[in-house]
Amino acid sequence: MTDDRPLLLEVEDLRTHLPLDEGILKAVDGVSFQIRRGRTLGVVGESGCGKSMTVLSIMRIAPLYAETSGKVLLYREPGGAPVDLVSMDPHGAEIRAIRGSEIAIIFQEPMTSFSPLHTIGNQIMEAILLHRTSDKKLARGIAIDMLGRVGISNPSQRINEYPYQLSGGMRQRAMIAMALSCEPSLLIADEPTTALDVTVQAQVLKLMRDLQAEFGMSILYITHDLGVIARMVDEVAVMYLGQVVEYADTDSLFYDPKHPYTQALLKSIPKIGKRSKKRLESVQGSVPIPINKPVGCGFYPRCPAAMDGLCNVINPPLVTVADGHKSACFLYPEVVQAANASLPEGVQHGQS
Ligand SMILES: Nc1ncnc2c1ncn2[C@@H]1O[C@H](COP(=O)(O)OP(=O)(O)O)[C@@H](O)[C@H]1O
Ligand SMILES: [Mg+2]
Structure with missing residues (x-):
């Protein structure tokens, strides 16, 4: 699947760590994704996965004491050289000129946006x-x-x-x-319809799609709701514990999910006609608070496919495992290979 539209936003290894008394809270911990002009990227994951902190970091409005690193490259002119929002002073004129004009954000609760x-x-x-x-x-x-x-x-x-x-x-x-x-060339929408009833939600989603067709802006759509993802976005990044664990176009994600977390999320979508009260009954437990994160995969404690001695020892990198489809899971040999290649020489596995 190739897409030749010019890039608008490129997020590279974005990290936002909050130094707290209890330890460092790694709210965003190495997130990378791209958005092309006129396209919609969805970011999905349970509450507490770091979705909001990711967008606050992109806008440079994360809490003052947060430490943000990595790159947020904005291509202001199609095909031109990008500017890096992370390198800007969060209070400076440069980022203020971008906020609200080139990048606009809408939140779940409009009362917090309007005085x-x-x-x-x-x-x-x-x-x-x-x-x-x-x-x-x-x-x-x-x-x-x-x-x-x-x-x-x-x-x-x-x-x-x-x-x-x-x-x-x-x-x-x-x-x-x-x-x-x-x-704006980019509209960031952080759970904009979560507080609305289903009918109004459908109207607002349709409105956003119509306005995108009219104005041609890109959308970064944040939600915990895979049903909304299916209707709204071209590509999806699935987040867990501050990291992207799966990244694919929307069809591939729904028909062939390649991370146990995504598979569990998909199983938890209520089927039409059946009312399910427990939203995530098929995912055991809940998202931990990412303070003093253990080494290894963040999903290990909840994962039905976890491999002891591997998944709790090394954090799987996000690697292409099928055409245009990335997964951060050791079920895929490509991921094992990539992790192996990143180890210092002498400790690599499978070399004898
Ligand atoms: N201002 C803050 N101070 C300390 N921790 C925070 C703050 N905001 C969010 N967090 C923590 O960062 C993590 C990610 O939160 P958030 O980005 O809001 O998740 P999501 O939007 O996916 O629900 C959570 O563990 C949350 O408790
Ligand atoms: Mg949020």
Whole structure:
């Protein structure tokens, strides 16, 4: 599977470690992925896997005491040289010019993005005035237009309303309008529909797809919900304990999952017609807090296929195991080989 669209974002070995009294919390621990222009990448994993910290790190809005390393390369011009967001001062003018204009983010709870004290319109206009134009009348026009495009009726009246006056679904639409009003090349959506009921969720997902077709932006879509992944994204990175454990196009991931964690997640999707209360009943236990992480695979304690003496000794690297399909699991000889090759000479296995 080849995709010749130009790269927009390349995340390389991103790490965000939080030094706490109890030890170093490795919230993001060597994450790599790519997003091409106009494409959607999904990042999926249970709560606590490091999805939000990954996007906060990309935007450089992780907690102040966090230590972020690796690269976040943004190709501002198609085919041009990238800039590295990790090398930027998180408070500097450079990253502030990118945040909100080239990269916009929407969260699960719009109330945290909107101030309750100002009208929706003023807040959207503020973003437009900061990044697009200094003409207030024009900014208001753009804001009204965007509110209309996200399906808010009577936008020239609604623009004067306060966030609390809108329903959850309408607030989420208004937040999308604010995010898109500066025509970002990348929209990051962190569980944007999790708090919404199923019908509204479906509407918001459709809206995002329609807006992507119209504006051509890339989307980085974060969710714990594989059902949403199936409907929304071109490629998927499955995260576990701060790492990407499987990376594939969406069809391959669903039809031929190659990591026991992904396989367990897929088994836990409720079948249509059957109501399942226990979301992840097929995955034993829950995601541990990544303080003083043991060596070896993070999924080892919960894995039905774990191999003692291997999986708890060496952390499997993320390696291509089929066409365009990567897995970080020692079930695949390619992964064993790659781990072997990275050991210092003299301690490599299988050489006698
Ligand atoms: N501000 C913080 N301070 C300390 N630990 C945090 C903070 N934010 C998140 N964490 C921890 O980092 C890990 C990853 O969290 P997060 O990125 O929010 O996961 P997800 O979005 O996948 O649910 C979790 O173990 C969480 O407890
Ligand atoms: Mg989260």
